[in-house]
Amino acid sequence: MSQLAGKRVAILAADGFEQSELLEPMKALKQHEAEVDVVSPKTGQVQGFKHFDKGEQVAVDIKLSEADAGKYDALVIPGGLFNPDALRVDDQALAFTREFFKAGKPVAAICHGPWVLANAEVLKGRTVTSVPNIRKDLENAGAKWVDEEVVVDQGLITSRTPDDLPAFCAKLVEEIDEGRHGGQKRSVA
Incomplete structure (x- = not known):
């Protein structure tokens, strides 16, 4: 049995996601036999981007209005x-x-993805990283921002850019395998 067999992960995406930041975590999760659903406010497909250029479209598995967070073991926000x-x-x-x-489940966000966490008001007292452009937004939401490849704070995994995807994906798999927001307060790869 693989590391994540039996685990189900939601990737929350709308049009305009950074292609590699959705596809690379999806690939890593599927390599470890996790079931992965793309959850979106719309049905059909969502449009990816490679920086400023249109990239691939990805099929939406479940419309957000019909998704039940209780059926997932983790969340990824590209x-x-x-x-x-x-x-x-x-x-x-x-x-x-x-x-x-x-529910104390692992949540991973990369690049501009932590913007969603700031608006969800779940960052107070957390240590995170992101693309530097949104640092102040995250700090204003109560987070401590650091410039590191990947940061894990009680099951919350954050990274800066596509360059950090190998470390981000490795920590994502590790945290889902552990299955909780817990363990040590903060670890850096």
Whole structure:
């Protein structure tokens, strides 16, 4: 049996996600036999980007309004500029995100993805990283921001950019395998 067999992970995405920040974690999770669903406010497909250029479209598995956070073991929020900017003002996306924190489940966000966490008001007292452009937003939401490849704070995994994806994906798999917001307060790879 593989490391994540029997685990189910939601990737919360809207149009404008950074392609590698959705596809690489999805690939890592599936390599470890996790079931992965792309959850989105819309049905059909969501449009990925490679920086400023349109990339691949990814099929939506479950519409956000029909998704139940209780059926998932973890949540991933990819970055890109447009994806988290749309999700952070979507009340259903914020409520869905908060459910993972209430249940103590692992949550991973990369690049601009932590914007969603700031608006969900789940960052107070947490140590995080992100793309530097949103540092002040995260600090204003109560987080301690650090410039590190990957930061883990009680099951909350954050990274800065696509360059950090190998470390981000490794910690994502590790935290889901552990299955909780717990363990040591903060570890850095």
